[in-house]
Amino acid sequence: MSDASDARLTDRRNFIRFLAASPVMTPTAVRTLVGSLTLGSTSALAQSYDVLRAPAQAVGDVIAAPEQALNVMDFEPAAKKALPPAHYGYLASGVDGDETLRANHEAFSKIRIRTRRLIDVRKIDTSVTIFGQTYATPIMLAPVSSQGAFHPEAETAVAKAAKVKGNGMILSTVGSTSIEDVTEARGAPVWYMLYPTDDWTVTEALVKRAEAAGAPAIVLTVDRQGGRNTETLFRLRRDDTRNCKDCHAGGFANEVSRKPMFDDLDVSKVTNLYGTGMTWDYVDRLRKIVKGKLVLKGIVTHEDAEEALKHGVDAIIVSNHGGRAEESLYPTIEALPEVVKAVNGKIPVLVDGGFRRGTDVIKALAMGATAVCIGRPYCWGLAAFGEPGVAAVLAIMQREFDTIMKQVGALRIADITPDMVSVG
Structure with a gap:
């Protein structure tokens, strides 16, 4: 100078x-x-x-406004306060003793970050391109069913927040909002997560409708084949004094009567939403009708990742359904490396399960993930405060991610490399 x-x-x-x-x-x-x-x-x-x-302001045990949150975990008590017990139980529940749910996040504490110094990081680029579509951030919104149970604006509010923040989004088959309305609110195509049902005619109709709405990817969920024991949901249901039969009358037709993706479909032959009995032959059959990209969600082993490549799958989401599929005690962040190694860069690998901090995100990217998906955090924000709550959750996680990117000296996503983390 x-x-x-x-x-x-x-x-x-x-x-x-x-x-x-x-x-x-x-x-x-x-x-x-x-x-x-x-x-x-x-x-x-x-x-x-x-x-x-920051303004001096008294904050009790539960935040009263999105701007009071210091991290995304602050939104969970607010969501619990806002929701009926059974609805909160549905969102909070894992399976059995919720040990896999907890393990998903706790596993991040075993991964250390190696920071670098004296790199000019005043300008960074967090954008990522997947299937030719560019997003402002590698933090995507995982599919979560029945969001109308959390807030009247449901997935529409989520999509609007995602539009402002530039996040990608995946819509569930049993979402409370149609893919057409979500796409309009997001202002761009969203991915569509497929629960296949056990009636091929219905499955095919769901795929065609999603693709007609512009969905670039059909995401087949494969981790719900064995049933599950959601004890936390059942326990909290006991505290709910409402008559739940008003909305949950039983039988498949009644269960999906308020799910717009099933409008005008004959579901009289459907007995199972999750397509029990699926094999790799089913993936082949689906591959033949999906015109865009086919993604498998729920892969956690190198054996299944290698098999997915053989069957023409375009991407994998490493997932145990947020600890809601099985009590395996196998965190997705620990499963990620073997899946990444198995695909060897041939297709994108995404991961969900337990992401709560920007530091969690960079750990996954350093271990080979193309992007990460969050579920519960944005639903906490939705339940507590609607669209502003979702926007605040996304802003907090992005701010944390921006910070840790600068601290490791990464100016863009491609600069995030395996040597930035140490496991064990």
Whole structure:
């Protein structure tokens, strides 16, 4: 730096100190003026850690507004407060003792991040391109069923928040909103997660409708074949005084009567939503009718990943249904490396399960994931505050991810490499 530049920088700092000491300048005014003075500066000035930059405000055990949240976990108590016990139980439940649900997130604590220094990270690019579509972030929204149980605006509110933040989105077969309405709210095509049913005619109709709406990928869920024991849901259901039969009358036709993707379909022959009995022959059959990309969700082993390649699958989502499929105690972040190794870069590998922090995201990307999917966190935001809650969850996770990208010295997603993490 030249002597003249040194002098200008010294003068600027002295002027800022003078303003801060002035009795006529409020802290807000000082910060605003300082921002204008440093705008466009090429000097790397120190970050502010002024605890007073946030408004002084009493916050109880449960946040009352999205802006009060410090992390995405703050939204869960607010969601629990806002929801009937059974609806919260559906969202919170894993299977059996919820041990796999907990293991999904706890496994991240075994992975350390190796940071780098003296890299200019003032400008980073977090965008990622999958199947020719570019998203602002590798944080996608996983399919979650029946979001109308969490908020009246359901998937529409989620899609609107995703549009603003640039997140990709996957819609569930049994979502509360049609793919046409979700696509309109998102302002771009969304992926469609397929529960196949045991009636091929219905399955084929669901695929055709999703593709007609522009869905670039059909995501076949393959981890719900053996049934499940959702004890947490059953336990909280006991505390719900409502007559749940008003909405859950029993029988497949009644169960999907409020699910718009089944409108005008004859479901009289359907007895099972999850297509019990699926084999790799079913994947072959589906591959023949899917015109776009076919994704398998629920793969957690290298054997199944290798088999998926043989059957023309275009991508894999490493998933145990958020700990809601089986009590395997096998966290998805631990399953990720063997799946990545098996596909050897031939197709994208996404992963979900237990993602709560931006640091979780970068760990998965460093271990070979193309993108990650979050489910419960954005639904907590939806249940508590609607669209603003979803937007706040996405903003918090993105802010954390931006921060850790800078700390490892990655300017773009491609710069995130395996040597940035240490496992064990």
